Amino acid sequence: MSTVLSTRPPEDDRRPGELGFRELLRWVWRQVTSMRTALILLLLLALAAIPGSIIPQTGVDSLKTSNWQSDHPKLTPVYERLGLFSVYDSAWFSAIYILLMISLVGCIVPRTFHYWRGMRAKPPAAPRNLSRLPDHAAYTTTDAPEVALERATALLKRRRYRLSVSTGSTTGDGGDSVSAERGYLREVGNLIFHLSVLVVLVGFGLGSMFGYKGGVILLVGDDFGFSNNLTQYDEFKPGSLFRADEMEPFSFKIDDFDVDWLTTGRRAGMARGFQSHLTYREGRDSPEKKYDLRVNHPLSIGDTDVFLIGHGYAPTITIKDADGNISGGPTPFLPTSQSFQSIGVVKAPDAEPTQIGLEGEFYPTVAFSDQTGSYYSLLGKPLDPMISMLVYTGDLGMDDGSSQSVYALDKSKTTMLTKKDGTPYRLDLRPGETAKLPNGLGSVTFEKAPGVDGGVQRWNKIQISQTPGKWIALTGVVMALIGLLGSLFIRPRRVWVRARRQGDGTLVEVAALDRSGGGDVSVVVDELVASLQGPQSGKQQQREDES
Template structure:
């Protein structure tokens, strides 16, 4: 007894609905590249960008970020773990951005080929029954069918229709630029994303606080920045070799109304050189009016005051002297700042307090406040700390914060804090032979107080590509919205002793009135016939 081998394929032992690895990858790709997923990712990207505009970012304003972290010690570790102080560099934001890029490419590329084919396609052949279309008309003439069709071809060609020849009918279509608009719009999305990606990868952004009238100025090298954020593929040799200094600074103060005393506008008077051998030029730097040198933009984003404070120790030696930058905390430019005298003897001295451009005293709160932003009556009010300022621990210290963990606040005999209140030109001695503090008056400067400007410098290589993408998107959107594609058919055939001519039109956008097109075409075809008879 012989046994025959079975030729049936082995049975599939998978459970219903179970996918192979290849099928799973195909399903994942279809889900990722669907338009629904792209819209969801676009919404997620917009939501993910909200923390970057609400929470201070280290790459935008490191000083503001540091102050926020000092004011919120409990939230700071959580935010740091989530990367909320550098949202646009975080792994989760990059993941959303990359997935969106993949999704858009998967959505746009197939549609690009579809629109390209539609843009080059010929008009479809005429339907078998034109009378079923919503807009149609017919008439009888004595001309031969071929004469009518030739006349219709000439007429439609003059009206910029694309034609498809036929023996019994002429097919024509116009509005192909609508497909071009769709094609341009979809491609522009990729162009914008590429432009932003180039700016983030190849460019950089940095900030520096400069004193007005500083003779040393600024040279565009990485070590000159207070904060510097380069892109992942940034190369230092691409930095423009310019330098500049701030000669003067003008502020236009409001003098009337509820906002009196606030700054309405301000501008810095710069002197700059595009290179070491280039001639010196002048430029008035204002908000939203940056100075552009090569591919680099220089912005004015803030200003404030830097009172010149001198500290002498118990032996009469000057241990700290110079402009001290105070950071504004209100629209009236009430500012906070610190002074550190690490070389003072017999103990280190630290000062922390506020600066008031135009000081006033509140009877209700029993404290000083700034009445105006203009320095009409400036004053500094600072607390005094003695001890170890933590500057010798090898840990970088912020010049805008005072480490008080190893210090003692200086107090009066009644236990209240000892406060140094000074106006320009005044000196106050510290108790216990610690020394003195002087608020120096700067001659020729409004209020006797030196000023500073916050300058932001950025290089964004892909900004023109992104702008071109936005312009492309606008042009493509206008084309897809306002160009109305329509199809027209003209059929002519013998019926009895005459020729039956049928004309029909179809608006593909769904919102146009093509009945007028049909009536005009019929009238023109008949009018050309009568004109030809009159000429003969």
């Protein structure tokens, strides 16, 4: 009795359509790396960036964020849970970004190999029936087929075509043929473009991991300066792999600041252009150098760039308490309008017998509105500057050791000074004027800064960034442009020439095809036929044009 072994595979207990673990992973990978998914993720990333441009961000402007949170106490807890005050650092934004990067890499790498193979591939063999191509021609000659093909090969080689010769036994069409193709640089352009995306991603990745970005508000004048270390920054955002010992050792000060004001038109009195005159030093022992810092014209020191991104006024306000103690100095006020109407805070935590805080606005060229019954700034140029501030006394919240913004005043434990009729006690001062505080608390003086336009000190907002991968990213962008130009303007075309015996002569067929679509290659066919015929142009020629 013989035993028959079964060759059937073991039974699969899965239901129809059910995927195993490996099949599931393969399916997920194909979905993530599809071009459709990449486009959807790109759209989601654009939509996710909208809250970052509408809602104030703590890493960009902490004061504006704090003011927004104070004005919207009900929405603030919800936005904080969603991470909307720091969109680009949130987990959900990072998830979209990482998925997009994975999807792009999964899309680009296979296509890169595809274009690499296409760039190195030989021209395909001639079709069996060349007369079916839109642009073709045929003529007869007394030359042998080998002679006609040798002439065609030499001619196409001179015109820098890539060639491939096929015999009739290979193609089965009864004749030998020459296949030629040019425009391979189009495939090179596609290859460069896809590689450039990876280069840009690597460049931005290096910059975000090893670089940093910081900002500082620096007063204009020889008495103020900046040294590139962490304690000098007002705001600082390092990369995940940033090291402080890699910061460039430099320092600078702003000698002077020029503003080009508009004098005519509807926007008269607004700033049209401005530049800072810097004196900087690279390292401790390096000589001092001069540089005119302008918008979009940064100062580059090694891998670090210094940008001028804003400016404003810093009124010099002095507070004298009841015991004669003096505190104050130039205080930066932050602009809230194009006419440089600005808000600011002045604090005197050491004043006796109680701490004093001032909060209000600065008007470079003050004007009064009868409709609103309030002051406003008519022009950004300081023609008639004035401060208008409220006075608060009590605990300013600066004794508990907690960090507090110099642009915000903690009024939770303070009392606002009022007049006898209960209205707020407001200080309206111009440069050189002094106002006494009630109840013998002291006085407040708006000092006139000598040698300064309008008597008001200025400040500049300086952004300092170090992006190690910026040249890699720039190289990737240039590569993308070169690749895109190659893909758009290089027209790949194929040409075939076949020769075979027909009666007493040789039938030579010529056809061409434009691979980019829409190109007219009939001229190429006519020129090639005329060159191949040579002195035998009087021979019989047959054109077989089809619609």
